[in-house]
Amino acid sequence: MLMMENIVRDGHPTLRMVAEEVSMPPSDDDKQILANLLEYVINSQNSEIAERYGLRPGIGLAAPQINVSKRMIAVHLTDEKGELYSYALFNPKIISHSVEKSYLKSGEGCLSVDEPIEGYVPRHARVTVKGYDLNGNEVKLRLKGLPAICFQHEIDHINGVMFYDHINKEDPFKPIEGAIVIER
Template sequence: MYLMKDVTRDGNPVLRKVAQKVTFPISKKNKQLADDMMEYLINSQDAQLGQKYGLRAGVGLAAPQVGESVAMASVLIPNLDEPDKIDLQMTLINPVIISESVQVTALGEGEGCLSVDTEVPGYVPRHNKITIRYDDFDGVSQTMKLRGYPAIVCQHEIDHLNGHLFYDKINKKDPFTIDDKALIIE
């Protein structure tokens, strides 16, 4: 089971590398990695387990965040209106964004990251709608359309696979500047 001590922190070069594509059939090591990343997310969102093990709650975890430079990320995204309901629970293998909306969105409270221990205030502009192409565990290519919060989370995780951190996207001169037509999710 991953604990916070296992999460790679900002400054480690693996977070700035482009992750290697996963090959198929998927190795036992990569299958275990996916299982362990999802287990962290499930445990971190459980208030009792999170407190017991000192876990910061997370909705996504990319392989580079646990020191593995492979193109895989797990997401466990609760519904913002009904926190007991899950909007998306899956592991994305070799994900790429193949289309995106012009509409910009951002979280009103900004973004956080398990690999970044300090708060970095500011809007992180994202696309409100995206289409992702990814591989499933059998190596079969799939596509998925996302919007709003799930789209933001998946863009954050895909950024990790490309060596980017959320604060790279914040306007350095004025962190709370964003397109006038942007949709701010509170």
């Protein structure tokens, strides 16, 4: 089981690297790493398990965050309608996106960033993501709202990008014109 001490923190060089593609079909080792990422986000949202093991709650985790520079992400969250998005993906990529933007009103956080970094993070309002599940089957997802933001955040990780790279440095809370505001 992954613990907080397995998660590398801001400043670690792996977080700034473009991660390598995972060969398909995935090896047993790669499958185990990906399964561990999903297990962490699920466990971290269970208050009893999180308290027992000192896990910070998260809705997504990428392999570079555990010092594995491979293109793997896990996401576990519910949207505003209560629909569950629980995915562990190899080689996820955004294959299309809206011009329209959105952002989380509360800002974004990250398990690899200990201190809060305030500001609006502009994201695409809608994205289509393609990747491969634990068994190597192709998965294609059309996402909007919080799931779209979360997937973009995690895909940024495998490209060496941190969420705060998108924040307007001069005016972190400058309204993003025409963007959809996502409450969380």
